[in-house]
Amino acid sequence: MESTTQADKTSIPNILVEMLGISKVYPDNNVTANSNVHFNLQRGEIHALVGENGAGKTTLMKILCGLERADQGTIKVGGRPVHIRSARDADRLGIGMVHQRFCLVENFSVADNIVLGKEPLRGGIFYDRAKAKQTVKVLSEDYGFEMDPNALVGTLTVGQKQRVEILKVLYRGSTILVLDEPTSLLTEQEIKVFFRVLRQLKTMGYTIVIITHKLEEVGQISDRVTVMREGQVVDSRPSANLDKATLARLMVGKEVLLQVEKPAKNPGLPVLEIRDLSLIDPTCPRPLLAGINLRVRAGEVLGIAGVAGNGLGELEDVLTGMNSRGRPSGQVLIEGLEVLGHSPARLRRMGLAYVPADRLQRGSSLALSLSDNLIVVNHHVFLRFGILRNHSISKFSNDLIQRFGIKGNMSAPIGTLSGGNIQKAVLSRELSRRPKLLIISEPTWGLDVACSEFVYQEIIEMRGEETAILLISSNLDEVLALSDQVAVMYKGEVVALFPNVGLDRESLGGYMLGLHRQEVKEKSGCWEERAH
Numbered sequence: 001m002e003s004t005t006q007a008d009k010t011s012i013p014n015i016l017v018e019m020l021g022i023s024k025v026y027p028d029n030n031v032t033a034n035s036n037v038h039f040n041l042q043r044g045e046i047h048a049l050v051g052e053n054g055a056g057k058t059t060l061m062k063i064l065c066g067l068e069r070a071d072q073g074t075i076k077v078g079g080r081p082v083h084i085r086s087a088r089d090a091d092r093l094g095i096g097m098v099h100q101r102f103c104l105v106e107n108f109s110v111a112d113n114i115v116l117g118k119e120p121l122r123g124g125i126f127y128d129r130a131k132a133k134q135t136v137k138v139l140s141e142d143y144g145f146e147m148d149p150n151a152l153v154g155t156l157t158v159g160q161k162q163r164v165e166i167l168k169v170l171y172r173g174s175t176i177l178v179l180d181e182p183t184s185l186l187t188e189q190e191i192k193v194f195f196r197v198l199r200q201l202k203t204m205g206y207t208i209v210i211i212t213h214k215l216e217e218v219g220q221i222s223d224r225v226t227v228m229r230e231g232q233v234v235d236s237r238p239s240a241n242l243d244k245a246t247l248a249r250l251m252v253g254k255e256v257l258l259q260v261e262k263p264a265k266n267p268g269l270p271v272l273e274i275r276d277l278s279l280i281d282p283t284c285p286r287p288l289l290a291g292i293n294l295r296v297r298a299g300e301v302l303g304i305a306g307v308a309g310n311g312l313g314e315l316e317d318v319l320t321g322m323n324s325r326g327r328p329s330g331q332v333l334i335e336g337l338e339v340l341g342h343s344p345a346r347l348r349r350m351g352l353a354y355v356p357a358d359r360l361q362r363g364s365s366l367a368l369s370l371s372d373n374l375i376v377v378n379h380h381v382f383l384r385f386g387i388l389r390n391h392s393i394s395k396f397s398n399d400l401i402q403r404f405g406i407k408g409n410m411s412a413p414i415g416t417l418s419g420g421n422i423q424k425a426v427l428s429r430e431l432s433r434r435p436k437l438l439i440i441s442e443p444t445w446g447l448d449v450a451c452s453e454f455v456y457q458e459i460i461e462m463r464g465e466e467t468a469i470l471l472i473s474s475n476l477d478e479v480l481a482l483s484d485q486v487a488v489m490y491k492g493e494v495v496a497l498f499p500n501v502g503l504d505r506e507s508l509g510g511y512m513l514g515l516h517r518q519e520v521k522e523k524s525g526c527w528e529e530r531a532h
């Protein structure tokens with residue numbers, strides 16, 4: 001990397017990190033991920049980094065953390081030019097990154113995970129597990145994390161796993177923390193706790209970068225914000241008094257409405273019926289799902305809200321043939337046909353489209369190309385005399401890429417797309433199937449505002465075309481914006497079911513936390529509701 005003239009001008013004392021004239025091209029898909037980017041961090045601030053999917057946020061931060069090499073540009077830390085060629089170099093400078101995709105070993109304990117790669121040794125050779133536990137205990141107490149060093153990581157919630165990731169970085173002595181979309185997998189309650197932790201770290205003198213697509217978080221947590229668009233920084237300013245609409249406009253370059261028009265509509269016949277569905281795992285003290293009765297009719301959106309760990313994931317798994325825990329009982333009917341226990345492929349043939357929350361693990365095959373991923377579930381459509389018709393495949397893929405604004409090369413592995421663009425690809429594939437029933441979980445995780453708005457419109461359009469839609473989401477605003485009916489799950493049960501009329505976040509929140517429950521009875525196909 002070479003130094004630039006601007007590099008020599010900036011020596012403002014409270015500026016801790018400067019990235020000057022950073023450029024990076026990925027030759028595989030000929031993308032300029034960063035183009036002459038200037039970015040700085042003040043000591044002790046929380047700095048939000050926002051921008052559309054594929055804008056280059058992760059790339060810029062990977063360069064700072066030594067995980068990618070810039071083609072051009074200079075980095076200064078504490079006013080001095082530095083060379084960051086590897087994660088180890090960044091580590092030495094006190095810079096650490098928490099990735100969006102966790103890098104934890106599920107069957108290791110919390111303590112083993114945190115010290116991994118930098119284990120305390122006994123006699124200079126042997127791993128000193130007792131010391132590791134003690135260190136991690138003290139560390140997590142110091143930061144108010146309440147972590148059990150002995151717990152197996154595989155048994156933790158997403159929020160707890162994230163704290164393990166942060167402790168890992170703190171254990172290495174980093175004082176500059178880069179967090180890539182840390183809140184996208186967290187529930188609202190977990191985000192509150194997480195922000196408390198960040199504020200505490202800030203008062204302890206840490207400097208934090210937080211990448212986020214949730215624009216309200218910019219005002220809630222950050223001191224300054226930098227906006228990126230198409231590989232460039234378009235603005236950098238204090239976050240106070242910056243409203244969501246202005247931010248969205250800066251990001252996208254045009255007005256974003258941030259709202260959904262949901263026309264009134266009478267639902268049709270039931271498509272999905274769930275009758276007395278339970279899921280028992282003998283190793284768990286309580287049923288994972290207990291006596292669930294729900295139905296979704298054609299042209300209707302049923303939104304399911306709940307805090308993580310209350311059965312939402314299990315319900316998603318059982319309904320889509322992906323369940324691997326315990327034994328389900330009861331009935332699940334699609335258009336009157338019993339489907340409980342059917343394989344995902346069979347369910348697809350019956351008209352189910354499924355967008356899982358975990359689109360990286362479940363929804364896509366990272367080594368396959370973008371176009372292969374787009375056709376994978378209905379590639380028979382492209383067969384003629386047993387041969388795949390390449391021309392039709394390109395046309396179909398191109399169409400989806402255009403419609404959904406997916407940024408990526410059709411023939412490059414989907415794993416090289418930005419996080420949000422992978423999500424868009426999976427969504428576009430499933431939504432384009434115009435299914436009878438759509439089960440969609442966390443549809444806007446990792447998506448930028450413009451794309452979220454587009455996805456909402458697609459969902460409403462599918463509702464208009466008589467698809468029955470089961471929406472599972474930890475985002476209450478999303479549930480309220482899209483649903484015709486809202487069910488709340490708590491400890492594996494449906495504790496409330498309302499038509500979405502005059503509902504508000506606060507009252508739903510009470511049901512989600514188990515403070516209230518509703519007596520729900522099914523009576524001649526209709527729900528009779530009584531709150532108490």
Ligand SMILES: Nc1ncnc2c1ncn2[C@@H]1O[C@H](COP(=O)(O)OP(=O)(O)OP(=O)(O)O)[C@@H](O)[C@H]1O
Nearest residue numbers: 026033053054055056057058059416417418419420
């Ligand atoms: N390893 C890679 N190989 C090839 N191209 C890449 C690679 N990593 C990123 N890119 C490309 O660089 C561009 C910027 O990606 P980046 O991940 O930095 O975006 P982002 O702003 O973090 O987006 P998102 O909000 O979707 O996570 C994208 O077009 C992406 O396809």
Ligand SMILES: [Mg+2]
Nearest residue numbers: 057058418419
């Ligand atoms: Mg990213």
